[in-house]
Amino acid sequence: MTTNYKIESFICPCCGKEFETRIVTMITHEGQDSDFLPHFVGGNPLPFYLAKCSNCNYVGYPEDYSLENSQKYTISPSQIKKILSLPLAKKIPPEAIDFFVAAKIYEEQKKNPYFTGNLYLRGAWCCRLIENRKAEIELQQLAIRFFKVALEKSTISNPDTVSVVTYLIGELYRRLEDRKAAREWFETTVESIIDPEQQWLLELTQKQAELNEYLIN
Numbered sequence: 587m588t589t590n591y592k593i594e595s596f597i598c599p600c601c602g603k604e605f606e607t608r609i610v611t612m613i614t615h616e617g618q619d620s621d622f623l624p625h626f627v628g629g630n631p632l633p634f635y636l637a638k639c640s641n642c643n644y645v646g647y648p649e650d651y652s653l654e655n656s657q658k659y660t661i662s663p664s665q666i667k668k669i670l671s672l673p674l675a676k677k678i679p680p681e682a683i684d685f686f687v688a689a690k691i692y693e694e695q696k697k698n699p700y701f702t703g704n705l706y707l708r709g710a711w712c713c714r715l716i717e718n719r720k721a722e723i724e725l726q727q728l729a730i731r732f733f734k735v736a737l738e739k740s741t742i743s744n745p746d747t748v749s750v751v752t753y754l755i756g757e758l759y760r761r762l763e764d765r766k767a768a769r770e771w772f773e774t775t776v777e778s779i780i781d782p783e784q785q786w787l788l789e790l791t792q793k794q795a796e797l798n799e800y801l802i803n
């Protein structure tokens with residue numbers, strides 16, 4: 587079993603053009619990194635989670651193209667151009683740029699910062715897969731920023747997800763070698779876990795907290 591794709595057609599909510607693109611329908615992975623990057627069997631399918639308009643570069647998840655969402659969250663081609671001309675956009679490799687642009691569009695549309703953070707995190711994963719550490723750092727920092735806003739503004743309704751995001755902030759700080767911040771967020775994670783079904787997260791947090799204290803690299 588490997589990754590499956592299908593060709594789907596979309597109508598761009600930004601410029602109105604119809605286009606076809608390849609979308610991932612199923613992935614196979616064996617294990618994952620400690621920030622949940624799946625170890626894919628075969629090539630990186632992440633970019634195919636997003637659909638990009640070939641005319642104006644609008645990019646989003648397939649559900650962002652639904653009539654309901656595209657009417658609710660509007661964006662103009664000039665806003666997309668502005669995003670692509672940001673100095674930071676120039677530092678992001680082609681493998682990750684769609685996640686960066688999709689996240690910036692979510693920012694413009696003031697969508698749930700948890701989803702924005704997730705887009706930046708996926709962009710950071712794409713950078714890791716091609717060993718572009720500089721761009722990975724930029725996107726990890728953005729992921730942290732939006733995950734923190736999501737927690738501050740309580741935009742995540744599921745308490746189990748709150749614990750996972752709290753852990754992720756700690757783990758991203760650890761990967762950014764900010765030991766003090768990582769320690770604080772790991773401690774908060776341990777305190778936040780009440781569901782016995784999250785024993786796996788408790789164990790993972792304790793393991794990464796230990797690495798944070800003792801691993802010298």
Ligand SMILES: [Zn+2]
Pocket residue numbers: 598599600601602603639640641642643644
């Ligand atoms: Zn378009």
